[in-house]
Amino acid sequence: MVTGRTIDQGVAKEKGKASKEYFESVAVCFIDPQDLKKIGIKEKDNVLVSTKHGSVVVMALKSARAPHLSVIYIPYGPWANVIVDPETDSVGMPSLKGVPAKIESAGDKPLLNLSELLTTQFRKG
């Protein structure tokens, strides 16, 4: 899994993190079309992305610029943060790119909006 910026995410974050545009631009996972076919998932289906640090449901989107077999891309944001590697290797920087991940159909698990995601992931004091 690679996380990073997209132009849609950049535009939406300026509109506001609670905006529909932000949700639609970051709660997604770009997957190579051949990988989508291999795991039997259609575009815009929800997928469960899991790493050893957690799992999160996001919407599967076809990569516009394939091929990049076995590489998935999730834009920076609260959804990606659930599953990135917080280990800094003693230099202060967590590992946000090149994290081994597994994708599968989300089944009954829902795609949470920002407010629901924050409520499930964090608890105040």
Place this chain on the structure above:
Amino acid sequence: MPIVKSVTCPVCGCLCDDIELTVEGGRIVDIKNGCAMSESKFLGYGGEHRILKPHVRKNGRLVEVSFGEALRKAARILAGANYPLLYGWSSTSCEATRVGIELAEEVGGVIDNTSTVCHGPSTLSIQDVGIASCTLGQVRHRADLVIYWGCDPWSAHPRHIERYTSFSEGRFERSEWRGYLTKTKALAVRKKVESALRRMLNKEMPAAPSANHGLGSSILKEGRKLIVIDVRRTRTAEAADYFLQVEPNTDYELLETLRAIVRGQEIDVGKVAGIPVEYLEEIVDAMIGCSFGVLFFGLGLTMSKGKQRNVDAAICLVRDLNRRTKFVIMPMRGHFNVTGADTVFTWQTGYPYAVDFSLGYPRYNPGETSVVDILMHKESDAALVVASDPVSNLPRRAAEHLVRKPLVVVDPHMNATAQFADVVFPSALVGIENEGTAYRMDHVPLPLKKIAEPSEGILSDEEILRRILAEVKKLKRNRQRKVP
């Protein structure tokens, strides 16, 4: 309608300073020269997500309070903490950051900026091996070979290519924009033909061959050349004359192989990082054959396996190339004033980020005094976040500790972090509602203009921090008086 010219854009590290804004009735109604992110910020800054009043958490809920009440509560939190964390600083002015550092020293906390999770490893590397760099003006006028490694400026710095590199009209180098348009049109026609064939034959065509590498003669063309090296094909890669698709987490091997080829050593394997060695030899020929080359690198190097060692190798590659030609290297800084934050931190403390004042003097040890490590080790007991949204940007397990402890947020927006705060101060947007100074990614300082008045009662980050600092000092004086 009045038009304000030469406005500096407060979005990304490009700090484009040719923005023209049309202002009507105190509001920005039109923008010229801005990218999509710039338009979104300048035209949408007054949106529904702005915070208009100070808030304090009472009975588990954020409620509107007076500025004075929020100020007293924030000062009590920060002055009462043993090891407070002061984080953010990359999306505010240098003037605000200067006050923040004084506040960190006053409360004996750790102050860190967002470099720590972007180009922090690059800074460590530059401290280790140095850097050969220049300004973006030099690149615009002189660079005949541009390399983007592990970055996608088309998405993250949308005008970088147009203003400073391949599509800019330099004094000594021409823009490659027309060539790109021709290539794009040819690509569109090819896609249409393939699509039509697919429909006619009613079956799946084999996927187009990967354009990983080997774009034929384009690397030998006259004029500016653009090479992109990334783990995936991006919009920037599509504009390139040559694209190398590197396997994830293998940048270090690739960089060291390029160094070996530059030094004339034989490579005894067929492929490195998934790329045939003959293509690497072509790249090295282009590097050595250029008159002025520049390597821009992004988080593809700093966030993947190897981290600062990847950057070490990239800088050393440029050092090796300087024995054969002229070559420079520059990190693609993200937030509009992350370079300014590093610069002010360095002026004031001697260190660019992750500065710990808990012993009464500045101490710097990324990996120990950096925000993710402090939060993962659950060391901080309070935090002040200024112009940043760590709950959206840090790994969940780190943000978890941040929100559990008393939290003060200074931000124009009700972002994810503000929703968990104990005190929230609404602030004016620097570069739109108040002025200040920011540093471009090449360390050129530029003025940020005030274009419109903020809503009533909304102060700048700098002014809010000054007031918090004064209140903290007052609290500490009062406590000292009470001690017999």
